[in-house]
Amino acid sequence: MDIFSFGVHFTDEISCRLHFKEQRDKHGVSCKRCGCINHYWLQNKWSYQCKACKARMSLRSGTIMESSKLSFMNWYKTIFLLSTTKKGFSSKEIQRQLGLKRYEPVWAMVHKLRKAMGQRDDRYTLEGMIEMDEGYFTIEASKHNHETQKAGRGSKTKSNVMVMAESTVLEDINTGKVERQCRYFKAKVLEDHKSEGTENTLKKAIDDEQVIVFTDKSTSYVDIADYVELHITEKSNATTTKETLKWVHIAISNAKRNFVGTYHKIKKKYLQLYLNEFVYKLNRRYFGDKIFDRLIIASITASGH
Ligand SMILES: [Zn+2]
Structure with a gap:
């Protein structure tokens, strides 16, 4: 249309x-x-x-x-x-x-x-191989937050967002070059940095435990191996960014750029709604x-x- x-x-x-x-x-x-x-x-x-x-x-x-x-x-x-x-x-x-x-x-x-x-x-869950990482989105500092209160009105803080991407590894038969292709994304605001938030978010995103999850070595992911088939962690470095966690990182940076260009300011309680719109369109990028x-x-x- x-x-x-x-x-x-x-x-x-x-x-x-x-x-x-x-x-x-x-x-x-x-x-x-x-x-x-x-x-x-x-x-x-x-x-x-x-x-x-x-x-x-x-x-x-x-x-x-x-x-x-x-x-x-x-x-x-x-x-x-x-x-x-x-x-x-x-x-x-x-x-x-x-x-x-x-x-x-x-x-x-x-x-x-x-x-x-x-x-x-x-209504949709992720399957197979899942890249997972956190993005830190700039939001308006709330008046109830002690740490930011001193900074006064209009000050900024960050909110943690869990971003997941279902990605499949494809190997080029001729060159042997490995590429990751991505299907669906999810992005959920985390209430805190504790591992329960991460755990619940991941559990809601997957239908069964037959998934392989890739993350960096952050301590908030320590328990993931308990409820998925396989949890693979890699040290954060240039290679992880370009390969293992390629699609989540692309999604996070595109979402941030999109929000900065579109919204004057973002309140924490509405961040999820902006993410909904971004991810909805991202997941339907081939729908025309x-x-x-x-x-x-x-x-x-x-x-x-
Ligand atoms: Zn009736």
Whole structure:
């Protein structure tokens, strides 16, 4: 979906609603009251009516748009902006693009979309060989943090983010050169530097223990070997950066560069949402045009709360 075809497909509120309904019907609508999956469509009310209990449900109901007063057109424009550009947009910039007076509804919409992206990616787990490392992201220092309190307002601190990449080693038959190819990424904010945080994050990212995990020699990874097939550690040096942990390092530096260029400042409690958006797009880097429809589907299936 480029800006021209977006303009052709989505000319007004009605065309956005009809597209949303079409996608929702494909996914299936279930009654909030009785769970029945058969509905009548009340066109003049833009609502579904349950065939069993007669309960009515608006087109937005049960999706992330549920409590939003913004038009479908504004949601669609935002989904377009978020999904089809490599660069992200701050809520402020989206508000400007949409020409809306109030900031809060835009901010809420964008955050819900980022949350939906995260929920979608949480459904997938990593397999095989996994590169894992921590990245330190610059965030606003919180007032509750003793160490940074002295530095005053607007001061910066760092937040630890665990980044994982599923990577496969491929050897070129002719040259014998070994290369790592990457599929899916995950990035999760760690609450503290202790090993439980690392352990829980890794456990949630994998489906079973049949994985090989590569890390550097950091002490926070000492227990990993207990719950994976194999844990391989390497001393941090130029070779690790270029080879063993190549993809996590590329992801970390690209995410940092992206955030600096997009967001004025990042609060710790929203860092995960920015990471969600970055990783969602990274994991779908070969989707091309389809990423727009995928994000519509994600916003239908994600919970609105
Ligand atoms: Zn019902």
